Amino acid sequence: xxxxxxxxxxxxxxxxxxxxxxxxxxxxxxxxxxxxxxxxxxxxxxxxxxxxxxxxxxxxxxxxxxxxxxxxxxxxxxxxxxxxxxxxxxxxxxxxxxxxxxxxxxxxxxxxxxxxxxxxxxxxxxxxxxxxxxxxxxxxxxxxxxxxxxxxxxxxxxxxxxxxxxxxxxxxxxxxxxxxxxxxxxxxxxxxxxxxxxxxxxxxxxxxxxxxxxxxxxxxxxxxxxxxxxxxxxxxxxxxxxxxxxxxxxxxxxxxxxxxxxxxxxxxxxxxxxxxxxxxxxxxxxxxxxxxxxxxxxxxxxxxxxxxxxxxxxxxxxxxxxxxxxxxxxxxxxxxxxxxxxxxxxxxxxxxxxxxxxxxxxxxxxxxxxxxxxxxxxxxxxxxxxxxxxxxxxxxxxxxxxxxxxxxxxxxxxxxxxxxxxxxxxxxxxxxxxxxxxxxxxxxxxxxxxxxxxxxxxxxxxxxx
Numbered sequence: 001x002x003x004x005x006x007x008x009x010x011x012x013x014x015x016x017x018x019x020x021x022x023x024x025x026x027x028x029x030x031x032x033x034x035x036x037x038x039x040x041x042x043x044x045x046x047x048x049x050x051x052x053x054x055x056x057x058x059x060x061x062x063x064x065x066x067x068x069x070x071x072x073x074x075x076x077x078x079x080x081x082x083x084x085x086x087x088x089x090x091x092x093x094x095x096x097x098x099x100x101x102x103x104x105x106x107x108x109x110x111x112x113x114x115x116x117x118x119x120x121x122x123x124x125x126x127x128x129x130x131x132x133x134x135x136x137x138x139x140x141x142x143x144x145x146x147x148x149x150x151x152x153x154x155x156x157x158x159x160x161x162x163x164x165x166x167x168x169x170x171x172x173x174x175x176x177x178x179x180x181x182x183x184x185x186x187x188x189x190x191x192x193x194x195x196x197x198x199x200x201x202x203x204x205x206x207x208x209x210x211x212x213x214x215x216x217x218x219x220x221x222x223x224x225x226x227x228x229x230x231x232x233x234x235x236x237x238x239x240x241x242x243x244x245x246x247x248x249x250x251x252x253x254x255x256x257x258x259x260x261x262x263x264x265x266x267x268x269x270x271x272x273x274x275x276x277x278x279x280x281x282x283x284x285x286x287x288x289x290x291x292x293x294x295x296x297x298x299x300x301x302x303x304x305x306x307x308x309x310x311x312x313x314x315x316x317x318x319x320x321x322x323x324x325x326x327x328x329x330x331x332x333x334x335x336x337x338x339x340x341x342x343x344x345x346x347x348x349x350x351x352x353x354x355x356x357x358x359x360x361x362x363x364x365x366x367x368x369x370x371x372x373x374x375x376x377x378x379x380x381x382x383x384x385x386x387x388x389x390x391x392x393x394x395x396x397x398x399x400x401x402x403x404x405x406x407x408x409x410x411x412x413x414x415x416x417x418x419x420x421x422x423x424x425x426x427x428x429x430x431x432x433x434x435x436x437x438x439x440x441x442x443x444x445x446x447x448x449x450x451x452x453x454x455x456x457x458x459x460x461x462x463x464x465x
Contacts, residue, residue: 018122020076023086024065026118030090031061034097037108041101046152050100057096064089084119084127088134091115095138103146104139104167105158112139116175120182132179136172143168223261231258280448283315283347283354290328291345294336301336305347316349318446323406330403331358331437338362339434354447355440362434364418373416374404411445414438 038054041047078086091112098109112135119131143164149157159167234255241248281289284303295301305315318324335343339360348355365373404414419433444450 018078018083020068020072020078024068027061027065031058034058048150050147054100057093061093083123087115087119087131091134098142099146102149103142104164105149112171113174113178116179117182120179121186128179128183132175135175139168139171227258227261231255279320280317281320283318286318286320287345290325291332294332297336299336299339300342302344316354317448319448321410323410327403327407330399334399335360352443353440354443358437360434364434365416374400407439412439412441
């Protein structure tokens with residue numbers, strides 16, 4: 001079964017989520033902070049500043065905000081280019097203020113990290129690199145070129161050159177590290193958000209398929225009345241057409257087929273959408289239902305169960321949940337895709353746990369990715385063999401992530417392993433030497449006959465109208 005096709009968002013698309021009003025609000029906060037800092041520096045500490053140029057720099061930000069407020073609508077979303085220009089403007093404006101107020105001797109030089117962090121969070125990698133490079137250039141220039149800070153009495157305020165150099169190194173490292181850290185975390189959050197959206201779509205799709213069975217049952221119940229009318233009308237026609245044998249035979253055929261439809265619908269229309277047989281099934285029945293779409297793809301799928309657990313008739317009945325069916329279906333699909341010839345599905349159960357193992361005779365999971373199996377968007381370089389086995393497959397790990405997420409929602413724990421070293425040429429073919437997935441549930445989580453999940457047993461009750 002193909003995975004749900006969702007439009008995974010790029011960084012540039014996400015940057016369009018930022019409203020102009022948000023950036024304007026942040027800039028107002030920066031403007032107020034800059035004015036407060038200039039006022040305190042002059043009035044409380046008596047520092048000699050180039051107030052005209054300082055207020056000019058702040059005034060440019062004020063004018064830019066006012067223009068944005070009156071020219072653009074309140075709900076305007078910034079494009080990638082517009083976001084980049086606004087961040088660069090704020091970075092250059094802050095750099096100019098620091099030039100006027102002592103350069104790296106000014107402790108507020110730490111604020112250079114702000115635009116870089118914002119860029120890493122909302123812009124693309126290319127834009128983030130450009131902003132970070134610009135910040136490093138500005139910091140480097142400020143370490144050498146700046147207007148000195150002087151007190152009211154004319155004393156020069158500056159820290160030793162060694163500390164200036166230390167500040168420069170610290171800022172450059174912080175720009176690189178915080179930018180990379182913020183970018184990495186943001187990308188991880190976005191990837192997880194996209195993957196969870198795909199999982200929700202997959203679950204919704206499987207839920208619709210499950211509900212369809214109930215809809216069919218309900219529809220069958222509703223068809224009972226028109227079929228009864230057909231039967232009654234055909235019976236009257238048989239009596240009225242006694243002197244016309246050919247037409248009488250046609251009416252008899254209509255009645256016979258109406259009786260046949262009645263017999264077929266008798267069992268289908270008893271419980272509507274609450275059909276007990278749609279809500280639970282024996283363990284191996286659910287497993288076979290999940291694997292059925294992949295049984296005829298040129299690979300042998302074998303089903304076995306623990307002989308010590310009892311005969312098949314003693315196997316547990318489990319909840320027929322969409323999460324379980326779709327999750328197992330994805331695991332079987334992955335096994336069939338990479339198996340050489342055979343996939344084994346083994347079931348084990350006891351009074352406490354239910355375990356399924358899905359194994360294949362393929363090459364197994366890449367050892368370097370084994371610890372990351374189940375994470376979304378795990379890419380690796382494709383080999384020629386991969387292209388032959390799964391042409392067009394991008395290998396993002398989204399299918400296994402969906403399976404893992406859905407099955408864990410049902411209470412399962414998943415583990416991934418290899419039956420043998422995939423790089424070893426000594427592994428015999430035809431044995432369980434490929435990938436192994438073990439899915440284990442506490443029996444109380446999915447058992448449909450005991451515990452909190454117990455469902456009614458027996459035949460469906462007829463619907464009375």
